[in-house]
Amino acid sequence: MPDAVKAKNGARRRSGRAEEQATRLSPDVDLVVDAGAVELRKSRTAGEPDGSLKALLREELAALDADRRNEISAELGASPLVGEHPSLPLSGSLYEIREVLRERLPACAVDARQPVGLAIEQILAIDERSFWVSGWMHDEDGEGAVTLVSPEGVRVEVTKGALRFERPDVVQFYATLRGTTRNHGFTAFFELPAPSLLTDGWIAELQTSEGVAVEIRCPAVVVDPLAIRATILGELGNRGPVGGELAAEHGRHALTRLQERIVADSEVESVDLYGELPSEPVASIVIPLYKRLDFIEHQFLQFSTDPDFAGVELVYVLDSVEQKDELAAKARELFALYGLPFKVVNLTAGAGFAGANRHGIEASTAPQLLLLNSDVIPDRPGWLTAMREFYEGQEGIGALGPKLLYEDDSLQHAGLYFHRAPGAELWENAHCFKGLHRAFPAANVARPVPAVTAACMLIDRERYEEAGGLPLHYVQGDYEDSELCLRLSKAGYENWYLPQVELYHLEGQSYVADTRRIPSEYNMWLHSEIWGRRIEELMAEFDPFEEGDPIE
Numbered sequence: 001m002p003d004a005v006k007a008k009n010g011a012r013r014r015s016g017r018a019e020e021q022a023t024r025l026s027p028d029v030d031l032v033v034d035a036g037a038v039e040l041r042k043s044r045t046a047g048e049p050d051g052s053l054k055a056l057l058r059e060e061l062a063a064l065d066a067d068r069r070n071e072i073s074a075e076l077g078a079s080p081l082v083g084e085h086p087s088l089p090l091s092g093s094l095y096e097i098r099e100v101l102r103e104r105l106p107a108c109a110v111d112a113r114q115p116v117g118l119a120i121e122q123i124l125a126i127d128e129r130s131f132w133v134s135g136w137m138h139d140e141d142g143e144g145a146v147t148l149v150s151p152e153g154v155r156v157e158v159t160k161g162a163l164r165f166e167r168p169d170v171v172q173f174y175a176t177l178r179g180t181t182r183n184h185g186f187t188a189f190f191e192l193p194a195p196s197l198l199t200d201g202w203i204a205e206l207q208t209s210e211g212v213a214v215e216i217r218c219p220a221v222v223v224d225p226l227a228i229r230a231t232i233l234g235e236l237g238n239r240g241p242v243g244g245e246l247a248a249e250h251g252r253h254a255l256t257r258l259q260e261r262i263v264a265d266s267e268v269e270s271v272d273l274y275g276e277l278p279s280e281p282v283a284s285i286v287i288p289l290y291k292r293l294d295f296i297e298h299q300f301l302q303f304s305t306d307p308d309f310a311g312v313e314l315v316y317v318l319d320s321v322e323q324k325d326e327l328a329a330k331a332r333e334l335f336a337l338y339g340l341p342f343k344v345v346n347l348t349a350g351a352g353f354a355g356a357n358r359h360g361i362e363a364s365t366a367p368q369l370l371l372l373n374s375d376v377i378p379d380r381p382g383w384l385t386a387m388r389e390f391y392e393g394q395e396g397i398g399a400l401g402p403k404l405l406y407e408d409d410s411l412q413h414a415g416l417y418f419h420r421a422p423g424a425e426l427w428e429n430a431h432c433f434k435g436l437h438r439a440f441p442a443a444n445v446a447r448p449v450p451a452v453t454a455a456c457m458l459i460d461r462e463r464y465e466e467a468g469g470l471p472l473h474y475v476q477g478d479y480e481d482s483e484l485c486l487r488l489s490k491a492g493y494e495n496w497y498l499p500q501v502e503l504y505h506l507e508g509q510s511y512v513a514d515t516r517r518i519p520s521e522y523n524m525w526l527h528s529e530i531w532g533r534r535i536e537e538l539m540a541e542f543d544p545f546e547e548g549d550p551i552e
Contacts (some may be wrong), residue, residue: 033076033079033081033082033090057097057100057101058100061100061101066103069101069102069103070101070102070103070153070155072101073094073097073098073101073102073153074153074154074155076094076097076152076153077094077098077150077152077153077154077194077196078154078192078193078194079194080194082094082152082194082195083129083193083194083195086128086194086195086197087197088197088198091151091152091195091196091197091198092198094151094152094153095151095152095153095198095201097153098149098151098152098153101153102149102153102203104215105205105213105214105215106213106214106215107214107215107216108206108214108215108216112173112174112175112176112177113176113177115138115139115140115177116138116139116144116206116208116212116214117136117137117138117139117170117174118135118136118137118138118146118204118206118214118216119135119136119137119216120133120134120135120148120202120204120216120218120219121134121135121136121219122134122135122219122222122231123148123202123218123219123221123222124221124222124228124231124232124254125196125199125221125222125223125228126189126228126254126257126258126261127257127258127260127261128195128196128197129191129192129193129194129195129196130189130190130191130192130253130254130257131189131190131191131192131196131221132187132188132189132228132231132232132250132254133148133158133162133186133187133188133190134185134186134187134235135185135186135204136167136170136184136185136186137159137184137186137206138170138174138184139206139208139209139210139212140177140208140210141208141209141210142182142183143208143209144159144206144207144208144209145157145159145160145206145207146158146159146186146204146205146206147204147205147207148190148202148203148204148205148218149202149203149204149205150192150196150201150202151196151198151200151201151202152194152196152198154192154193154194154196156190156192158186158188158190159186159188161188161190161249162186162187162188162250163186163187163188163239163245163246163249163250164183164185164186165183165185165186165187165239166182166183166184166185167183167184167185170184170185171184187235187239187246187250188250189249189250189251189253189254198221199220199221199223200220200221202217202218202221203215203216203217203218204216204218225258225261225262225265226262226350228258229255229258229262229475232251232254232255232258233255233475233518233519233522234518235251236251236518236522237518237521242518242521242522242525243426243521243522243524243525243526243528243529247522247525247526248529251522252526252529255473255475255522256472256473259352259472259473259474259475260472260473262349262350262351262352262355263351263352263354263355263358263472265348265349266347266348266349266350266351266355266359267347267348267349268345268346268347268348268359268362268363269321269346269347269348270346271343271344271345271346271363272328272331272343272344272346273341273343274331274332274334274335274341274342274343274344275335275339275340275341275342276341277313277314277341277342277343278310278311278312278313278341281311281312281313281365281366282311282312282366282367282368282388283311283312283313283366283367283368283369283370283384283388283458284312284313284315284361284364284365284366284368284369284370285312285313285314285315285370285372285384286315286317286357286360286361286364286369286370286371286372287299287314287315287316287317287360287372287373287374288316288317288319288353288356288357288360288373288374289316289317289318289319289320289323289327289374290319290320290350290353290356290374291320291323292374292375293323293326293327293330295374295375295506296316296330296334296374297330297334298377299374299376299377300334300337300338300340301338302377302378302381303338303340303378304338304339304340305381306378306381306382306383306384307381307382308381308382308383308384308385309340309384312366312384313343313364313365313366314340314341314342314343315342315343315345315360315363315364316331316342316343316344316345316360316374317344317345317347317356317357317359317360317363318344318345318346318347319347319350319351319352319353319355319356320350321346321347321348321349321350324346327344328344331344343363345359345360345363347359352472352475352476352477353454353470353476353477353480354469354470354471354472354474354477354480355472357371357454357469357470358469358470361461361464361469366461367460367461367462368388368391368458368459368460368461369458369459369460369461369464370384370387370456370457370458371454371456371457371458371459371481372455372456373454373455373456373505375455375505375506375507376404376455376456376503376504376505376506377503377504377506378503378504379405379502379503379504380502383402383501383502383503386498386500386501387400387402387458387498387501388458390446390496390498390500391458391460394494394496396492396493396494397493397494397495397496398459398463398467398485398488398489398491398493398494398495398496399451399452399457399458399459399481399484399485399488399493399495399496400452400457400458400459400495400496400497400498401413401415401416401449401452401453401456401457401458401495401496401497401498402456402497402498402499402500402501402502402503403438403443403497403498403499403500403501403502403503404453404455404456404502404503404504404505405438405502405503405504405505406504406505406507407504407506409437409438410435410436410437410438411431411432411433411434411435411436411437411438411440411443412431412434412505412507413431413432413434413452413453413455413505414431414432414433414434414443414497414499415431415432415447415449415450415451415452415497415544416429416430416431416432416449416450416451416452416453416481416482416485417430417431417432417449417450417451417539417542417544418430418450418451418482418535418538418539419544425528426524426525426528427524427527427528427531427532427535427539428524429451429479429482429524429527430544431453432449432497432544432545433544433545438502442545442546443499444499445499446496446497446498446499446500447496447497447546448494448495448496448497449495449496449497449542450482450485450486450489450495450535450538450539450542451481451482451485451486451489451495452481452485452495452496452497453481454470454480454481454484455481455505455507456503456505457481463488463493464484466491467484467487467488467491468484468487469484470483470484471483471484473526474523474526474527475519475522475523476516476519478516478519478520478523478524479523479524479526479527482527483527483530483531486531486534486535486538489534489538490534
């Protein structure tokens with residue numbers, strides 16, 4: 001074995017090309033993390049170590065007290081090298097070391113006759129470094145602290161900043177015991193200084209104010225991002241208003257990280273080309289597809305008879321990846337029938353509305369972007385040229401939206417504004433003149449508006465990128481478009497509504513309405529939390545029902 005690392009705890013040195021971090025156990029012994037491995041090293045004067053790492057650790061650390069052994073385990077698990085070189089083998093080694101080093105506490109047996117109780121009901125992996133935990137604890141005065149220990153040995157006290165709440169089931173279970181604890185339940189988002197990759201091996205410790213300490217083994221960590229998102233949204237819905245303390249202190253951090261993870265986990269698997277697209281398209285139309293593939297044929301019927309599409313790059317992005325084969329078969333049929341060139345971007349996993357658009361835009365090339373929903377059908381040919389000509393003739397324009405109609409010719413969209421109900425704190429997106437007839441005079445006036453919908457939005461690529469594109473932190477396709485427009489407005493651009501262009505929008509038929517209630521409430525809260533002050537300024541100057549001269 002090589003010489004011991006002559007460095008203080010936490011220091012690094014270069015050994016050839018490998019980077020190491022050493023923890024000093026004794027004057028002659030170091031425990032070293034070496035870019036993906038852990039080993040114990042002795043100086044030559046101390047002799048060559050024999051036996052397994054576990055045996056060596058027991059031999060060298062037998063004389064150390066429990067606190068110091070816990071510190072060593074935590075230092076190793078939080079090593080910067082663990083963060084730089086995360087791997088399952090490294091996590092497995094750290095877990096073995098933790099099991100050797102840690103001081104075991106008495107197991108906590110949940111018993112209605114015992115004054116101390118602890119349960120961890122779930123740990124959710126938001127990403128490799130951040131987690132969501134829910135559970136309950138019981139002690140006589142309710143002042144106990146719960147510490148989670150990761151499989152790699154990192155320790156974090158989760159009750160310190162957790163949301164505490166009543167658990168009637170736990171109160172009833174301990175009804176025969178004295179005590180003042182009422183808020184048994186706790187939920188918390190927490191972060192670790194380095195990744196934790198193992199799903200099994202978490203430990204929870206409860207320390208009461210009277211010095212009693214117990215531990216339990218935690219359930220396996222949940223890693224499926226869609227299941228995690230549904231669970232967190234469910235908790236937000238069950239803990240009072242969706243935008244309450246749980247959302248502000250925990251849910252926002254967790255869901256933002258989770259949305260970023262969902263998009264990061266989704267990559268472009270392939271791009272299928274049907275026909276020959278223009279080498280220098282004037283515009284790229286990006287259309288995410290989710291579930292309802294039948295909408296494509298209705299769009300193709302209209303697109304194929306429109307001369308504007310000769311110079312357009314048409315890009316479909318499949319967000320419901322399980323339908324890849326179904327879409328490929330339909331795409332071949334549509335190209336054979338209509339001869340309209342297009343490309344299909346296939347993803348490895350669903351990315352959501354904003355993520356799917358991002359993938360499609362990255363796969364596109366034109367200087368202008370037309371974001372379009374798959375359930376939007378043009379009323380007549382020439383609509384794209386009309387939008388492009390208006391956009392290019394309007395100085396300082398940000399995003400441009402057309403008139404969108406329901407099937408009965410009533411207005412669905414004539415520009416977005418922000419509405420706050422009397423006595424309410426949150427701003428919600430609202431559509432000017434929604435439900436009125438398409439010929440309503442005030443809806444036939446082109447004008448600047450606070451925002452337009454990404455169901456059909458034209459924007460210059462450079463301005464889109466300057467504004468950061470569609471944000472990723474909203475859940476299931478809500479409020480991304482209005483935030484993009486607010487960013488454009490903040491940068492000094494004006495968003496415009498153009499009534500000369502009319503399209504039909506079937507609106508939200510890819511989702512079951514009941515499944516969108518809590519996500520929509522959360523998105524409205526988050527949108528107001530981020531942009532409330534700017535919205536208030538805009539709405540002080542904008543009248544959504546202002547009438548002007550109708551366009552002839």
